[in-house]
Amino acid sequence: xxxxxxxxxxxxxxxxxxxxxxxxxxxxxxxxxxxxxxxxxxxxxxxxxxxxxxxxxxxxxxxxxxxxxxxxxxxxxxxxxxxxxxxxxxxxxxxxxxxxxxxxxxxxxxxxxxxxxxxxxxxxxxxxxxxxxxxxxxxxxxxxxxxxxxxxxxxxxxxxxxxxxxxxxxxxxxxxxxxxxxxxxxxxxxxxxxxxxxxxxxxxxxxxxxxxxxxxxxxxxxxxxxxxxxxxxxxxxxxxxxxxxxxxxxxxxxxxxxxxxxxxxxxxxxxxxxxxxxxxxxxxxxxxxxxxxxxxxxxxxxxxxxxxxxxxxxxxxxxxxxxxxxxxxxxxxxxxxxxxxxxxxxxxxxx
Numbered sequence: 222x223x224x225x226x227x228x229x230x231x232x233x234x235x236x237x238x239x240x241x242x243x244x245x246x247x248x249x250x251x252x253x254x255x256x257x258x259x260x261x262x263x264x265x266x267x268x269x270x271x272x273x274x275x276x277x278x279x280x281x282x283x284x285x286x287x288x289x290x291x292x293x294x295x296x297x298x299x300x301x302x303x304x305x306x307x308x309x310x311x312x313x314x315x316x317x318x319x320x321x322x323x324x325x326x327x328x329x330x331x332x333x334x335x336x337x338x339x340x341x342x343x344x345x346x347x348x349x350x351x352x353x354x355x356x357x358x359x360x361x362x363x364x365x366x367x368x369x370x371x372x373x374x375x376x377x378x379x380x381x382x383x384x385x386x387x388x389x390x391x392x393x394x395x396x397x398x399x400x401x402x403x404x405x406x407x408x409x410x411x412x413x414x415x416x417x418x419x420x421x422x423x424x425x426x427x428x429x430x431x432x433x434x435x436x437x438x439x440x441x442x443x444x445x446x447x448x449x450x451x452x453x454x455x456x457x458x459x460x461x462x463x464x465x466x467x468x469x470x471x472x473x474x475x476x477x478x479x480x481x482x483x484x485x486x487x488x489x490x491x492x493x494x495x496x497x498x499x500x501x502x503x504x505x506x507x508x509x510x511x512x513x514x515x516x517x518x519x520x521x522x523x524x525x526x527x528x529x530x531x532x533x534x535x536x537x538x539x540x541x542x543x544x545x546x547x548x549x550x551x552x553x554x555x556x557x558x559x560x561x562x563x564x565x566x567x568x569x570x571x572x
Contacts, residue, residue, distance in 0.1 A: 234556075236361060239341075239354045240548030246338035247408065248541030251526055251534050253331050254298040260330075261322060263315035266300040270460060272453060274316070276446030278302065279464060281318030283445075291465045293487065352416025358544075359409040365398045391554050401543040404536055408544075411524040418517070425513030433505070438473045439497025448499045452476045452492040455504055462487040473502050483507055484522040 258264045275294065282292055282304065291305040295316060302314040311332065312323045327333035327342065341347035398405075414421040449461060459478035467474050474496055479488030489507035494500070507518065522528045526537035 234552055236354060236357055237548040237552035239351075240358060241545045242341070243338060243351070243354070243358075243412070244541040244544030244546075244548065246334050246541075247544070248538045249334050250331075250338060251538050251541075253335070256331055257299050257301075257313075261301055261313050263301040263313060263321050264299045266295070266316050268295045268297060268300050269316065270294070272449045273446050275461060276444075276449050278314075278316065278318035279445040279449075282314055282320075283466075285318070285320055286312065289466060291463060293463050294461050296460075296462070296486070298486075348416055352413045355409045355413030355416065359406055359413065362398065362402055362406045362409065365395075366402060393550050397543055397547055397550065401540050401547075404540040405544055405547075408524060408537070408540060411520045414517075414520050415524060421520075422514065422517050425517050426511055427513065433503075435473055436493055436495075436502045437471050438467075438493070438495040438502050440467075440470055441497040441499075443474055443494060443496050444499040448474070448494045448501075449476070451499075451501050452478065452494070455492060455501060456480060456490055456506075459488065459490055467496055480506075480508060484519050484528050486522065486525075486527045489518045 279292065282289055282302065286304060286306060288307040289304055290307065292314075293303040295301055300316065301321070302316075302318065304312040304314055304320070306312060306323075308325070310323065310325045311329075312320045314320045322329075324332070327336050333342075336342050339348060339351060341351055343350070453459070453461065456478050459480040461476060462479050463477040465475040465477075473493035476492045476494060477488045478490045478492065479485065480490050483489060485507075489505075489510075491505045491507075492501055493503040495502040507515070510518070526534050529536075
């Protein structure tokens with residue numbers, strides 16, 4: 222038990238700053254749509270998913286931004302188009318497809334917070350560090366529970382220390398960790414699973430391919446109203462959520478839809494469009510996928526609190542604040558012990 226306690230203390234000190242960053246940014250991201258509606262007037266518009274209107278908007282976007290890669294379709298949360306452009310550029314466009322704001326990288330608050338949470342503002346390397354930290358934080362929670370067992374009688378509801386005394390700090394750290402252990406374990410492990418998505422899907426599917434290969438198609442200018450009409454005819458009850466242009470010659474365009482019952486906010490039902498004919502080349506029904514793939518598709522909405530309504534959002538916000546508090550109070554207690562020990566050693570030498 223002593224070894225576990227020592228490992229927990231030193232590893233917790235090393236991870237404390239990351240826990241604070243992940244906790245605070247995760248809590249802020251719950252309010253991302255609210256911030257976008259407050260800061261982008263076009264995002265407050267009523268949503269109209271009429272196929273002809275969406276198709277006309279896509280053609281306007283394509284004409285104004287020839288290199289556009291992906292467009293997220295307006296939804297009840299955000300009533301404007303979000304565009305992913307080359308060279309890490311982004312844009313907001315109104316319901317008609319007219320661009321109202323452009324920025325690059327972390328040039329807007331919501332992308333800054335997301336990039337900090339997802340990849341620590343360090344690109345792919347930062348993403349791998351974040352994923353590894355998620356696994357490590359999950360392990361920290363489990364070892365913390367093991368350390369707590371012998372002292373369970375001392376557990377209380379006080380989550381912030383009354384003073385800077387080490388006993389108070391440890392008590393608050395212990396209480397806070399116990400109260401939020403389950404949601405924090407869930408968010409830590411789902412975050413890591415999303416980062417290491419290839420390994421996660423392989424494990425969940427027993428090594429089988431997660432999705433069929435994309436069809437080989439021709440080249441041409443897509444008639445978006447026709448393509449959208451054909452896609453929606455295949456899945457009449459689904460809402461169109463995201464459009465991706467062909468990644469290269471012989472590659473299809475992709476429309477993602479969200480069927481009733483799907484948790485993912487952008488849906489995982491896909492329709493591949495042949496640019497040469499603007500017709501459907503292949504489809505993937507998210508509700509008919511293998512069980513492991515459906516489970517993986519549920520990880521993001523669980524992690525990002527896009528399901529469960531305001532109650533789950535509240536749990537997510539409080540859990541993020543708790544993670545930041547655990548990191549801060551734990552580091553405080555760790556430093557208090559080390560600095561206190563050094564002071565005692567110096568006083569002993571002086572004597």
